[in-house]
Amino acid sequence: MNDRIDDLIAEHQADVHEAPPAVVQRWHDALDDAAAREQIAARPARSDFHPRSFVMGLAIAATLALGIAIGVFIGDDGTDTPVSVMTASTSAGDMPDALSRGLQVHFRDSREQIMSLPDSEDRTMLVLRIIEQNRMFENVANSSDAPKLARVLRAFEPILLQLAADDIAPADAEALQAQLAFELNVMLTKLNVGSSDDSHTT
Amino acid sequence: MNNSSKFVLGTALLLLATGSLAQAQSSDDESLRMTALEALITAPPDRALPIVDKVLAGNHSAELKERALFILSQMETPESQARLLAYANDSDGELQVEAIRMIGIGGDKDAMASLGEIYRNGDADVREAVLEAYLIANDATAVFEIAANTEDEDEFSEAVQMLGAMGAHDELRELRGRAGLSESLIEAYAISGDAESLRELAMDSSNPEMQERAIESLGIVGGDDVNKTLMEIYASAANEDIKEAAVEGLFIAGHDEGVLELYRNADDPAEKRELLEYLVLMDSEVVWDLIDSAFEESE
Numbered sequence: 001m002n003d004r005i006d007d008l009i010a011e012h013q014a015d016v017h018e019a020p021p022a023v024v025q026r027w028h029d030a031l032d033d034a035a036a037r038e039q040i041a042a043r044p045a046r047s048d049f050h051p052r053s054f055v056m057g058l059a060i061a062a063t064l065a066l067g068i069a070i071g072v073f074i075g076d077d078g079t080d081t082p083v084s085v086m087t088a089s090t091s092a093g094d095m096p097d098a099l100s101r102g103l104q105v106h107f108r109d110s111r112e113q114i115m116s117l118p119d120s121e122d123r124t125m126l127v128l129r130i131i132e133q134n135r136m137f138e139n140v141a142n143s144s145d146a147p148k149l150a151r152v153l154r155a156f157e158p159i160l161l162q163l164a165a166d167d168i169a170p171a172d173a174e175a176l177q178a179q180l181a182f183e184l185n186v187m188l189t190k191l192n193v194g195s196s197d198d199s200h201t202t
Numbered sequence: 203m204n205n206s207s208k209f210v211l212g213t214a215l216l217l218l219a220t221g222s223l224a225q226a227q228s229s230d231d232e233s234l235r236m237t238a239l240e241a242l243i244t245a246p247p248d249r250a251l252p253i254v255d256k257v258l259a260g261n262h263s264a265e266l267k268e269r270a271l272f273i274l275s276q277m278e279t280p281e282s283q284a285r286l287l288a289y290a291n292d293s294d295g296e297l298q299v300e301a302i303r304m305i306g307i308g309g310d311k312d313a314m315a316s317l318g319e320i321y322r323n324g325d326a327d328v329r330e331a332v333l334e335a336y337l338i339a340n341d342a343t344a345v346f347e348i349a350a351n352t353e354d355e356d357e358f359s360e361a362v363q364m365l366g367a368m369g370a371h372d373e374l375r376e377l378r379g380r381a382g383l384s385e386s387l388i389e390a391y392a393i394s395g396d397a398e399s400l401r402e403l404a405m406d407s408s409n410p411e412m413q414e415r416a417i418e419s420l421g422i423v424g425g426d427d428v429n430k431t432l433m434e435i436y437a438s439a440a441n442e443d444i445k446e447a448a449v450e451g452l453f454i455a456g457h458d459e460g461v462l463e464l465y466r467n468a469d470d471p472a473e474k475r476e477l478l479e480y481l482v483l484m485d486s487e488v489v490w491d492l493i494d495s496a497f498e499e500s501e
Contacts, residue, residue: 090475148278155307155338175265182236182269186243186276193244 081089099137099144104191106137111184117163119170127164131157152187156180215443239269247277255285268300275304283310289318299331306335315340321348329357333364342370349377359386375399384413388439397428404435410443417447421454429457436464449480458486460489465492 110130117123138153161166163176230231239257242250252274257270270493271289274282286308289301302320305313314335314384321332336344342365349361358381366374366389374390400423403416419434420428432455436448452460458481465477478496481489 062377098247151309151338151340154340155303158334171382179268182240184274185240186272189240189243190276 014029096144099140099146100191102140103149104111104188106133107184107188107191110134111181111188114180114184115165117173117177120168124166127160131160131164132159152183156183232266235262235266237275239266242273243276247279247282250277250309251279251281251285254282258285258289264296267297271297271300272307275307278308278310282312283308283313285318287313289314299327301449302328302331302335303338311341314341314344318344318347320453330360333360337364337368340455342368342371342373346370346373349373350380362386362390363393366393369394371399383409385415386414387414388419391416392422395423397423397425401428401431404431407440414443414447417444417456418450422434422449424455424457429455429460432457433460433463435494445489448478453480453484456484458484458488462488462492 108132113126117126134153134156138150140148141147141153144155159176159180163173163180168176235257239254241349242253245253254270254273258267271286274285284304286301286304288311289297289476290305291402293301302317305317317332317335321329333345333348336342337448345361345364345368349358349365351356352361361375362374362384362387365377371394374387374396378387378399388400388403391403397420400416400420404413404420407413417432420432429452432448432451436445436452439445439448449461449464461477461480461484465474465481468474468477478489478492481492
């Protein structure tokens with residue numbers, strides 16, 4: 001099963017619709033660059049070099065926006081047929097096993113990481129890594145024709161981005177962590193129940 | 203449903219349905235209610251919906267009600283979507299914002315269509331929530347309509363930024379034709395990774411300010427082709443501003459090899475000094491050799 005997860009991920013990573021690795025890398029680098037610019041800006045000017053605020057803003061905006069630049073190539077969602085039980089549509093029952101199991105790991109790991117986020121600069125990088133992972137599963141969900149799941153994953157990102165901000169108030173961070181933990185738990189439960197039902201019926 | 207799920211669900215139904223729990227105030231009780239609400243995801247909608255209704259109508263915390271909306275979003279029945287729409291229309295504050303977000307998650311076409319009117323009648327928070335719902339549902343057309351029809355610069359900027367985040371190249375290009383060029387659009391082109399549009403603008407000297415912004419923004423998109431373009435722009439720059447914009451772009455793109463090449467090709471000491479500063483900022487490995495050699499040459 002792990003091989004299937006690996007295959008699915010590898011297949012996805014080779015997908016032409018995925019964000020170019022260079023863009024993802026730049027997403028990480030932009031934060032470092034911005035930090036470097038801030039450090040330099042705090043020093044006395046040594047020359048006629050004047051970093052432009054627009055560029056600085058752009059780099060940060062791009063960092064943040066790339067974080068929410070998800071589902072760029074998502075196809076038509078279509079009309080979703082209502083289901084009779086809650087676990088029927090986004091459950092493990094209508095997606096590949098590898099995706100279902102991978103998602104369970106992703107939801108569980110994300111929840112644990114979010115609930116124990118460090119109160120430091122490391123927090124930003126950790127949250128950005130969660131976003132990156134989340135985006136990968138969102139793209140896999142799209143390619144696996146699971147648009148409802150993709151929407152849920154996409155909905156996590158604005159919250160994660162707020163959590164990644166280094167100027168967020170502790171109380172706000174706590175509220176966002178609680179919200180994410182709840183929603184991740186719900187999705188995890190939904191997947192688990194779907195898997196359990198599948199195993200009983202097969 | 204297996205036995206453990208049934209047990210959890212039964213406990214949840216009991217906890218949420220009892221009035222005594224609703225009146226409890228301690229954080230432990232709140233946590234218990236959250237857990238009970240979470241367990242509702244395992245219930246059939248016809249069992250869960252009345253309980254969610256009770257939570258939403260009861261004297262509970264805003265957080266609990268917001269979580270209840272998430273459960274509603276996962277039911278995906280006409281009834282649950284109608285509830286979400288009602289809260290998006292008739293509630294206020296965080297509950298309304300959260301209901302709008304849940305409509306985006308649900309993606310129901312009728313509910314999504316209703317967001318347009320909610321946007322028009324809403325305040326800044328509501329409008330932001332609607333834009334986010336469109337992003338979650340990946341409805342670039344709806345965001346485009348907002349950008350194309352507004353006279354308000356801030357509103358236009360926010361919609362355009364959202365289109366950038368959605369990677370909506372076609373819509374952004376069409377907006378340029380309709381609304382003209384702006385800094386917001388250039389930023390959105392960069393965020394969406396539209397190097398083609400930026401390259402075109404970077405070569406257009408009719409508006410020097412926008413040209414410089416486009417050149418810098420190419421660095422956000424990055425990649426070998428962009429690096430090559432920025433090097434060419436630097437080499438053929440008609441003035442210092444364009445040169446500076448090009449090297450800013452290279453800096454943002456992290457193309458230290460390109461900046462090093464420019465440094466080695468530069469004859470002017472001031473230009474060399476500035477390029478060296480960029481290399482320092484870029485934390486390039488080669489910079490130490492350059493500094494070392496600079497001192498050697500001076501000895």
